[in-house]
Amino acid sequence: MLQGLHLPGRTRPTARDVYRSEIGERVDWLLPQHKWEKGKDRPGILICPRCHAISTQKRWFLDEDRYQQLRATPGVQFVICTGCRRIEHQVYEGIVQLRSPLLLANKRQAMALIHHEEDKARRTNPFSRLASVVDHGATIDILTTTYWLAERIGKAFHKSFKGSLDLQRLPNERFVRVRWER
Numbered sequence: 423m424l425q426g427l428h429l430p431g432r433t434r435p436t437a438r439d440v441y442r443s444e445i446g447e448r449v450d451w452l453l454p455q456h457k458w459e460k461g462k463d464r465p466g467i468l469i470c471p472r473c474h475a476i477s478t479q480k481r482w483f484l485d486e487d488r489y490q491q492l493r494a495t496p497g498v499q500f501v502i503c504t505g506c507r508r509i510e511h512q513v514y515e516g517i518v519q520l521r522s523p524l525l526l527a528n529k530r531q532a533m534a535l536i537h538h539e540e541d542k543a544r545r546t547n548p549f550s551r552l553a554s555v556v557d558h559g560a561t562i563d564i565l566t567t568t569y570w571l572a573e574r575i576g577k578a579f580h581k582s583f584k585g586s587l588d589l590q591r592l593p594n595e596r597f598v599r600v601r602w603e604r
């Protein structure tokens with residue numbers, strides 16, 4: 423399923439896409455994908471120019487007013503944060519498939535719910551991001567950068583629309599497959 427999903431606007435396959443088509447989804451864990459996440463614990467104040475996350479004392483959080491102040495402050499370092507890097511490197515921890523005829527009639531509400539869960543999740547963990555949301559009408563496919571966000575979206579749909587929810591954690595992997603149907 424992952425093979426068929428591409429980020430909007432992406433036209434050329436990445437190395438990861440090529441490996442994935444050869445050996446399947448396990449590529450996401452077999453490749454040393456977290457190498458580029460090393461060094462994230464740099465001291466000082468870091469800000470991400472893409473999503474406006476801020477890191478002080480090695481902890482990332484969101485605060486737009488503070489970001490606007492910091493971007494003009496000498497000594498503050500501009501760094502692409504882990505969430506933005508995961509999206510760029512196409513590293514996902516969750517895949518969500520929502521499937522229901524209800525989605526057709528409630529598309530705005532459904533999309534708002536998905537983005538609302540991302541907003542809430544980002545307040546606690548700025549790396550929880552929607553990497554891709556693809557609307558197929560009665561089905562919506564979502565990729566997330568943390569498994570936590572994928573689970574939250576599934577639970578939110580289950581709570582709002584009832585139906586059935588299936589959360590499948592892969593053993594020993596940081597990955598979850600979430601299916602909601604009604």
Ligand SMILES: [Zn+2]
Nearest residue numbers: 470473503506
């Ligand atoms: Zn960022």
